[in-house]
Amino acid sequence: MMHIVVCVKAVPGSTEVRMDPVTHTIVRDGGAAVVNPFDAAALEVALRIKEALAAEGSTCRVSALSMGIPATEVLLRDCIARGADDALLLSDRAFAGADTLATSYALSRGLRELGIGDGDAPDPWLIICGKMAVDGDTAQIGPELAGLLDVPCVTDVRSFAGEGLSPGREYSPERMRVRHGVDEGIETVEVQLPAVITVSKDIVQPRMPSIAGVLAARAAVVEVRGAADVGADTARTGLAGSPTQVVRSFVPERSGACETLTGTLAEQAACVAELWGGGVR
Amino acid sequence: MSGLVVDAGRCVGCKRCVRACAFGGIVVEERLARPTDACTLCGSCIEACPVQALSIDRGHVATGDGAGADASACRDIWVVAQLDAAGAVLPVTFELIAKARELASHQKGRSLLVERRVVAVLAEGAAAESRASQLIAAGADEVLRCRDGRFPSADTAVLAALIAELARERHPETVLFGATALGRELAPRIAVLLQTGLTADCTSLSIDSETGLLRQTRPAFGGNLMATIECPVHRPQMATVRPGVFPVTGSSCAQRASDAAPGVITDVALDATLRPRVRRLDMKPVAAGTIAQAKRLVVVGRGIGSKKNLSLMKRLAELLDADLGCTRPLVEAGWLDYAHQVGQTGASVAPELLLSLGVSGAIQHLAGMGGAQTVIAVNEDASAPIFGAAHYAIVGDCIGFAEELIRQLES
Numbered sequence: 001m002m003h004i005v006v007c008v009k010a011v012p013g014s015t016e017v018r019m020d021p022v023t024h025t026i027v028r029d030g031g032a033a034v035v036n037p038f039d040a041a042a043l044e045v046a047l048r049i050k051e052a053l054a055a056e057g058s059t060c061r062v063s064a065l066s067m068g069i070p071a072t073e074v075l076l077r078d079c080i081a082r083g084a085d086d087a088l089l090l091s092d093r094a095f096a097g098a099d100t101l102a103t104s105y106a107l108s109r110g111l112r113e114l115g116i117g118d119g120d121a122p123d124p125w126l127i128i129c130g131k132m133a134v135d136g137d138t139a140q141i142g143p144e145l146a147g148l149l150d151v152p153c154v155t156d157v158r159s160f161a162g163e164g165l166s167p168g169r170e171y172s173p174e175r176m177r178v179r180h181g182v183d184e185g186i187e188t189v190e191v192q193l194p195a196v197i198t199v200s201k202d203i204v205q206p207r208m209p210s211i212a213g214v215l216a217a218r219a220a221v222v223e224v225r226g227a228a229d230v231g232a233d234t235a236r237t238g239l240a241g242s243p244t245q246v247v248r249s250f251v252p253e254r255s256g257a258c259e260t261l262t263g264t265l266a267e268q269a270a271c272v273a274e275l276w277g278g279g280v281r
Numbered sequence: 282m283s284g285l286v287v288d289a290g291r292c293v294g295c296k297r298c299v300r301a302c303a304f305g306g307i308v309v310e311e312r313l314a315r316p317t318d319a320c321t322l323c324g325s326c327i328e329a330c331p332v333q334a335l336s337i338d339r340g341h342v343a344t345g346d347g348a349g350a351d352a353s354a355c356r357d358i359w360v361v362a363q364l365d366a367a368g369a370v371l372p373v374t375f376e377l378i379a380k381a382r383e384l385a386s387h388q389k390g391r392s393l394l395v396e397r398r399v400v401a402v403l404a405e406g407a408a409a410e411s412r413a414s415q416l417i418a419a420g421a422d423e424v425l426r427c428r429d430g431r432f433p434s435a436d437t438a439v440l441a442a443l444i445a446e447l448a449r450e451r452h453p454e455t456v457l458f459g460a461t462a463l464g465r466e467l468a469p470r471i472a473v474l475l476q477t478g479l480t481a482d483c484t485s486l487s488i489d490s491e492t493g494l495l496r497q498t499r500p501a502f503g504g505n506l507m508a509t510i511e512c513p514v515h516r517p518q519m520a521t522v523r524p525g526v527f528p529v530t531g532s533s534c535a536q537r538a539s540d541a542a543p544g545v546i547t548d549v550a551l552d553a554t555l556r557p558r559v560r561r562l563d564m565k566p567v568a569a570g571t572i573a574q575a576k577r578l579v580v581v582g583r584g585i586g587s588k589k590n591l592s593l594m595k596r597l598a599e600l601l602d603a604d605l606g607c608t609r610p611l612v613e614a615g616w617l618d619y620a621h622q623v624g625q626t627g628a629s630v631a632p633e634l635l636l637s638l639g640v641s642g643a644i645q646h647l648a649g650m651g652g653a654q655t656v657i658a659v660n661e662d663a664s665a666p667i668f669g670a671a672h673y674a675i676v677g678d679c680i681g682f683a684e685e686l687i688r689q690l691e692s
Contacts, residue, residue, distance in 0.1 A: 012303035069304055069319040097322030101478060137501055138481040143469035152436055152558040155466045177562065183462045184366045188563035189435050239322050243478030243515035249328050249508040260674045268675050269686040272657055275673065276601055276634060
């Protein structure tokens with residue numbers, strides 16, 4: 001049976017940040033956490049693959065995996081309501097403060113818990129991540145997981161090859177065909193499974209949970225595991241396992257040296273024409 | 282156990298930390314802040330605290346199982362070269378070599394006065410015309426060149442394996458990549474193979490004058506927040522760097538560490554057993570993102586009012602010998618292609634001249650135009666943020682202004 005794991009991150013509902021004009025400190029009005037929109041698209045892709053396989057008479061298990069605070073359980077339950085079969089939350093003080101290296105390590109332990117990555121998993125598997133998270137913008141977790149698991153990685157997948165999103169036709173247990181963004185354009189590739197793919201936010205429109213899904217999710221159990229439960233080496237998790245440190249964060253400042261061009265419209269336009277012709281200031 | 286520490290003597294219970302936290306990770310009870318289990322140690326509250334009452338205790342942070350001991354032996358700065366479809370070296374490679382030369386010249390705070398060298402890593406097809414001498418001419422002291430029929434490969438794992446293997450043998454202090462689609466898929470894989478840190482999409486690099494560490498500054502939260510990141514213990518220090526943010530200095534080969542020694546080309550081999558697991562079937566080139574390279578740019582925003590005014594703006598750009606860029610809402614409305622989008626999620630531009638028309642200046646947009654040398658902005662709203670990023674401001678109707686400028690240019 002095909003096993004697809006979707007990696008999900010809880011992100012602040014808003015990425016608005018402003019500087020308090022009096023204290024010059026950062027005010028980040030985060031609001032309630034939501035599923036990273038890229039990851040919501042990743043879940044939708046997984047569910048469509050599952051449906052396409054079901055139409056062909058094959059079965060597929062979709063798991064949602066996250067590392068986060070205990071409250072992230074609510075978001076994973078929402079993933080189940082949308083159609084995921086099960087969900088695993090890695091939550092432990094030892095995971096806090098993780099950079100991408102420590103996060104990808106913890107997720108790899110979670111994948112092991114789900115039966116992926118111990119070398120001889122009998123069934124084909126696929127990991128789908130959002131291309132990036134809207135709060136961190138690093139886009140590193142997908143390729144880092146692929147590196148840890150020693151499987152190929154295709155980033156920024158825009159569509160499945162074939163007509164629209166038709167994974168049933170373009171997918172087999174050995175390989176799949178996808179289109180993804182590269183520097184020169186859109187490349188169509190065939191990737192061997194198992195693999196990691198990361199998807200763009202626009203690849204598909206995520207569905208809303210169904211009534212039946214919501215009811216099922218209410219009864220579903222979101223598994224919660226700590227570092228010790230998944231055999232994680234705490235020297236490699238959280239703050240301790242993070243090579244990078246944020247030494248400063250600040251709201252970008254702009255130089256205030258702006259000269260206002262006054263006069264009539266004709267004078268203003270003439271001034272710009274001169275600036276343009278006379279090169280840079 | 283490391284964690285967030287509250288200095289009770291300093292905390293005044295102002296709750297700024299509570300507002301700054303996106304995770305409910307800190308609460309204030311009886312005028313004293315207390316971290317909760319939801320704290321992710323992200324550090325936002327530390328920045329928000331007006332009385333410096335908060336800190337992160339890093340007491341139990343690993344000192345890097347041996348990696349720290351020989352950190353001083355790591356001295357070279359590597360630049361991973363990237364080629365385009367035609368085999369030409371991408372401009373970002375030259376930008377990084379020039380930046381690496383500048384970083385290599387910073388010796389302050391280093392007890393060992395070893396010269397840092399700039400080394401370029403180049404993977405090319407076996408039959409391709411080699412670009413190694415161009416990298417030497419641009420300022421590299423050495424080019425590690427791998428000519429192999431498996432390059433270029435749609436499977437970045439192949440190139441990652443090569444670079445990781447070379448780094449294990451040669452211990453670079455720093456490895457820099459362009460933050461291109463390739464670089465951002467390649468670098469994380471190398472980071473896990475080497476178990477080191479990686480900072481994504483940097484817009485500024487400098488050397489900490491006290492510690493000699495690489496200070497890597499990058500936007501986060503969609504460009505709303507800038508973070509400066511260091512990798513103190515693990516080596517190499519790795520970063521992907523956004524194209525177009527560093528200038529290519531003229532003849533940087535003249536600044537090479539030791540003028541007597543010309544750059545050398547060292548041929549290296551790729552592991553014979555490596556097989557690509559991703560195969561290219563087809564490639565649909567998009568109209569090259571020319572706005573990233575444009576010297577002159579007209580950028581339009583929602584302030585132009587309606588789609589029918591686009592032809593006016595196109596005419597103006599033509600008369601000004603400029604390319605046309607736009608803000609994200611125009612792309613989302615379908616007025617212009619994504620290739621025209623300037624900003625955090627579009628192209629970073631670095632023109633000599635940029636005329637901005639009807640753009641309010643959302644911070645995500647400003648993040649993409651930081652490289653512009655001279656910015657002229659036209660907007661009806663005198664308080665629009667775009668004027669904070671502009672050198673010349675015209676407060677007024679951008680359509681009327683464009684019509685007048687066109688009239689003058691045509692006459």
